[in-house]
Amino acid sequence: MVDDLMTRIDQTIERNIETYLSWLAKLVAVPSVAAQDFGIKPCASLVASMLNEQGYQAEVVPTEGSPVVYGEGGTGDRTLMFYNHYDVQPAEPMELWVTPPFEMTQRGDKIYGRGTADDKGHIVARLAALHAVRQVLGELPCRVRFVIEGEEEIGSVHLSAFIEKNKEKLAADACVWESGGVDYDGTPLQYLGLRGICYVELSVQTAALDAHSGLGGSIFPNAAWRLVWALHTLKDQNEKILIPGFYDTIQPPSARDRELLAALPDNADNVLKTYGLKSFLKGMTGGVELRRAEVFEPTCTICGLTAGYQGDGIKTVLPAEASAKVDFRLVPNQTPQEVVEKLRKHLDAQGFQDVVINDLGGDHPARTDPDHPFVRLSNEAARQVYGKAPIIHPLIGVSGPIHPFIHVLGMPVTMCGVSYPGAQVHAPNEHIVLEHLIKGIKHTAHIIAEFGESG
């Protein structure tokens, strides 16, 4: 009986896939780059109207930054929440895209476009799954709530405040996160926690204007040199972060974490191939050592450097200003606030009082208990759809605003999605695979159907 229901849901999804792709095309066509405030409001309106068209009560809720699209629908005692985001990363460098980033393009079995994997494809997967479940059951088997924000790619700056303010309204029993998908070999992935992030811009100004390098080179301070010297004090060539106290609050992986890490397959070769890498850092080649380093170690990544002349050929200029974007990934129990404080102290102690820290946003790390019943339900639904049990990651390297969902709203959070490790998220030619989209929709639909049943 249940199997028959699931089969009918799956068939409904397959029958309607062109419709669901047309929804994705509509979403990709509205840029919504939060970092550049490009298309944000039009995209929020589009998402709300898509929810309304599907019969949900949706509203565009203003915040101090990008608006949050909130939606609700369904009836019953139990409530399932979907957290997603409609904003995307900048598409630059534009010239590396084979087809335009904001025009969904299918080539072979792949669907290209900024946001296809992160995160518009997931918005569509949730709407499509709910659509299919309703087609089969006639109505939703539970209440649903949507929180679809527009600042995930710039650190979800105003989401925590939105959640605190609407704590009662947002009450739910469980949450399906904005991401997920399969590994290189098609095995579904379950992610039980996210690293935190602290993203800063370090900038230095040494003069009122740029100088001719021939005039000032020996006697003027140079902003680019100041920046290089300051950055050099943050991390050594062995990847050790040199900010005093940076590692103090870290909770090392538990025995259960190590058990889950040991059970993970080794994707090292695929990763090397995808990124054209000769080797990993510090001579790591794979196995538990690499997997532990990948997620249970905090990072200090230079995401960008800017100073002086960057065009073709020669310009003999001594730059008055220089800046770097630096991204720290945090592991339990580090906090973005403590990193900014320790960084300031460190720069001052090293003589870099002239290096200004612009705090661009952060997220706390947070995790869901691997033995929570909703985690088991989600994993079982994955097993049905993908024909194999999901790979369970106790923590993953990327970040997101999961902390307020787990610790303010008090919900378990599971992953379920349409992406894969080759999707080139945040890079040119971001894409998803059609088969992954279909399975991601089915997985979402099975979770909804089981969640309603289990109430």
Add this chain to the structure above:
Amino acid sequence: MVDDLMTRIDQTIERNIETYLSWLAKLVAVPSVAAQDFGIKPCASLVASMLNEQGYQAEVVPTEGSPVVYGEGGTGDRTLMFYNHYDVQPAEPMELWVTPPFEMTQRGDKIYGRGTADDKGHIVARLAALHAVRQVLGELPCRVRFVIEGEEEIGSVHLSAFIEKNKEKLAADACVWESGGVDYDGTPLQYLGLRGICYVELSVQTAALDAHSGLGGSIFPNAAWRLVWALHTLKDQNEKILIPGFYDTIQPPSARDRELLAALPDNADNVLKTYGLKSFLKGMTGGVELRRAEVFEPTCTICGLTAGYQGDGIKTVLPAEASAKVDFRLVPNQTPQEVVEKLRKHLDAQGFQDVVINDLGGDHPARTDPDHPFVRLSNEAARQVYGKAPIIHPLIGVSGPIHPFIHVLGMPVTMCGVSYPGAQVHAPNEHIVLEHLIKGIKHTAHIIAEFGESG
């Protein structure tokens, strides 16, 4: 009699200044940015046609890079050469210009536009001076040759070869250099030598594509970090260049150099004010110590840094590529070739075999004897025009292709010009002062008249 001649030349210059300004406006209006190959050929044609209009035999001589405009005219046993360049620095950052860079604009006593000071104003000064001398004398008192190149701002890449190839044709007795002018208080400046330059781009690629910083931060190499670490090995915070052997070939300033340095006025406060600096490097405040450091020390200047995301806000990217533009200023007897070789060895020894050096061009340092008769002639002409003896610099910080003129063509080279230290050369809002233009033309004209007389 001579005084009367000079007075008539000066009056002719004053009477024709609007005509000369119209020549400058025409030159500024044709961009000619060598680094971007923007407008180079149209500007070379314009310069040649301006020479032809003034009665010189001019030709546009192709090289492997920008063409050289060569011109000649006049008669007599003695030949005076004018070296200039029609190319200019890039105008970026455009938004900092008060009026468009390629549109000559007079505001108050200042004339703004890219190239007004460096070096189109000087081309006009030479043509205007010759025009006035001919108006007064009826003909030129000597032979003249023009070498007006189009790659000075990118290291005069093909000029040495042009000079070697045309050594006989270019024979002359003395050369007036492309630059010069007055100090902050209007005192004329005599520059007797230029530092050399070695300009390189250092680049590193660590992967085939950028990665999400959350995925790769702990385990992928990062091109921006590699670049920062590599740059850090080049110079310490005390401005000491750490490349082994870098200082080995340096000839320290002579007793005569120190005498000339000691006679220089102290412009330290003006320099601090112009650039909005709190202080000079290494606690220097002025005097001979600062002047010696300014020109007799070689430099390693970061002119530009580029990596990853440089737009507004956040992009969580781990860059696969990063690069820096680095400018070494060389003192006698360093050579650009030895610097590139020592830099390569150093980077290899430090473990930075992955950092690629792109050699973008160089000039050798070179100097003229302060006691050469043509230097005295030029200085005496300055005294006549400016009412005071010039300040004599044994060496200046900037670079240019002076080496082949002094060491291949065997000529003394003196400076004479229309610029001043506040001209913002190479920076936004480059300009000259009208009074400086008039005096620079007069000084050039007096040199020509005296040079003809002295033959």
